[in-house]
Amino acid sequence: MNTQRILAHFQESADLKTRAAAALSQPISQAVELMFSALSNGNKILACGNGGSAADCQHFAAELVGRFERERFPLPAIALTTDTSIMTAVANDYSFKEVFSKQVQAFGQASDILLAISTSGNSPNVLAAAEAALEREMRIVALTGKDGGALAKLLTDADVHINVPHARTARIQEVHLLTIHCICDGIDVALFGGDDE
Ligand SMILES: O=C(CO)[C@@H](O)[C@H](O)[C@H](O)[C@H](O)COP(=O)(O)O
Numbered sequence: 001m002n003t004q005r006i007l008a009h010f011q012e013s014a015d016l017k018t019r020a021a022a023a024l025s026q027p028i029s030q031a032v033e034l035m036f037s038a039l040s041n042g043n044k045i046l047a048c049g050n051g052g053s054a055a056d057c058q059h060f061a062a063e064l065v066g067r068f069e070r071e072r073f074p075l076p077a078i079a080l081t082t083d084t085s086i087m088t089a090v091a092n093d094y095s096f097k098e099v100f101s102k103q104v105q106a107f108g109q110a111s112d113i114l115l116a117i118s119t120s121g122n123s124p125n126v127l128a129a130a131e132a133a134l135e136r137e138m139r140i141v142a143l144t145g146k147d148g149g150a151l152a153k154l155l156t157d158a159d160v161h162i163n164v165p166h167a168r169t170a171r172i173q174e175v176h177l178l179t180i181h182c183i184c185d186g187i188d189v190a191l192f193g194g195d196d197e
Pocket residue numbers: 050051052053117118119120121122123126169170173
């Protein structure tokens with residue numbers, strides 16, 4: 001394979017990360033505050049998304065329940081993407097659109113947080129989960145790209161929108177993962193202190 005193509009991927013990803021830092025640092029900081037406050041009050045975080053974003057949900061839950069960089073007690077985060085029995089039953093008996101919203105209705109409580117990840121902001125099952133979360137008086141942290149899609153329009157002033165300024169799904173996902181690591185670090189700093197206390 002032509003290595004120029006590989007170099008172009010690295011360059012585009014690095015350029016986007018540099019460009020996105022200024023735009024995203026404020027909403028990422030708001031997401032940390034919202035999540036830390038919810039966790040401190042005994043609430044939990046539910047996460048949903050499709051494909052690569054499903055992997056991001058699991059990655060995030062692993063870092064909260066296990067650990068990120070510091071030794072600490074487990075924090076309650078659940079990826080709604082992992083139980084194949086629930087997902088196949090709901091998809092088979094109702095619709096794929098409801099695979100996350102049924103779980104939000106089952107597990108979500110007022111003041112819990114839904115981490116909704118969609119590069120287009122238009123995945124019907126993520127939108128249904130967001131609607132179910134709002135009905136339950138949960139707050140939403142939305143990770144999107146492109147124009148934020150229909151998800152952007154659902155959010156209220158109490159929610160946080162982290163919108164990656166790019167059109168390419170892979171590039172957006174790469175910034176979503178960096179954002180997730182920033183959030184995990186922010187929660188650790190809120191718990192234990194750090195350079196920016
Ligand atoms: O990882 C990738 C593409 O990089 C894919 O698996 C991608 O996540 C899937 O096509 C998703 O269904 C896209 O959904 P969304 O980000 O638009 O909500």
